[in-house]
Amino acid sequence: MEFKDYYQTLGVDKSASPDEVKKAYRKLARKYHPDVSKEANADTRMKEVNEAYAVLSDPEKRVAYDQLGSGYRAGQEFQPPPDWDAGFEFSGADAGDASDFFANLFGHVGRGKHARSYQMRGEDHHAKILIDLADAYHGMVRPLTLQAAQIDARGQVVTKERTLNVKIPKGVKEGQHIRLSGQGGPGVGGAAPGDLYLEVHFKPNPRYRVEGRDVYEKTPVAPWEAAIGATIEVPTPGGKVQVTVPAGSQSGRKLRLKGRGIPGDPPGDFYLVLDVVLPPATSERGRQIYETMAREMAFDPRREMGS
Incomplete structure (x- = not known):
């Protein structure tokens, strides 16, 4: 079965108001009505125009058509979903036409006063939500403002803004979806609304890199802390921790804190990536210390490079 673009048939935009739909219909009816038209295909075109108007002039039918037909173009192969349940009366086109x-779509269940009312579950909506890494450690409730296009009682497309308080579950991962039941598109004919799926992403943070549930943090250490070892305090999304830096550490060394990554079953690990930072030689005393080190330590970092 081919999909019919009723908006294209009437020559109107999908955002057309009811008055614009009616105006377009009347213009085409004057052109193709068999009693007055001299067009060779007037009878066929008039049936198409009547059918398009029967759908787009009825707010409930129009909502159903828009939801079912989103993503389709005229002439494409189309099949209603298996759970489709319709019971509209024919309007502007009888069973033969x-x-x-x-x-x-609108007549296969029945007609007249015994026809069942049309129902269709609302569409599921999808959006992205940015959270702090700390939210994944502790769980949090965050406000989320959404803008969505809706069709009002007059059949016009309007944009409405709404704010939801979203519960961020402890242990949520990058790319995971949070399902908010009933917060998607509205249902039609009393049917249930769709769901809203939020895809979780962490806000960019230069301190942290996340891989699954494992977290990496670049941790600056002083040369003497790396050379002779030290116990340092490091802030993490889960709180401050005391860490022992082994003597002889170099930049890039990873210190693993087991189970201190993003919570889960099992939890991830937290890795401190050491970054040896040199103090600036901006004072006379500082320069003297570096000169003493150069004389007494006889250290050549390029020795292994050869000639």
Whole structure:
């Protein structure tokens, strides 16, 4: 079954108001009505125009058509979803004139006062949410403001803003989805609304790098702390920790803190990546200390490079 673009048939935009839809219909009816038209295909075109108007002039049918037809173009192969349940009366096109497309969407259950009311579950919506890495460690409730296009009672497309308080679960990972039941698109005919799925991403932070549940933090240490060893205090998303820097450490060495990554079952690990930072020789005393080191330590960092 081919998808019919009713907006294209009437020559209107998808955001067209009911008045614009009616105006376009009347213009085409004057052009193709068999009693007055001299067009060779007037009868066929008039049936198409009637059918398009029967859908787009009815707010409930229009919402159903928009939800089912999102992503389709005229002429593409189309099949209603298996759980599709419709029971509209024909309007502007009787059973003989309606296309298979129209009949499958709006008339295959029944007609008249015994027809079942049309229902369709709302669409699921998807969005991204940026959180702090600390939120994944402790869990948090964060406000989230969303803008969504909706069709009002007059059939017009409007943008509405809403704010939700989102519970960030402890242990959430990058790329994980948080499902908010019933916060997606509204249902039609009393059907349940869709769900909202939030894809979690961590806010960029130059201090941390995250891989799954493992977290890496670049940790500056003084030359003497790296050379002779030291116990240092390091802030992490889970709180401050005391860490022993082994003597003889170099920049790039990783110190693993087991189980101190993002919580989970099992939790990730936290890695301190050491970065030896030299103090500046901006004072006379500082220069003297560096000169003494140069004389007495006889250290050549390029010795292994050869000639």
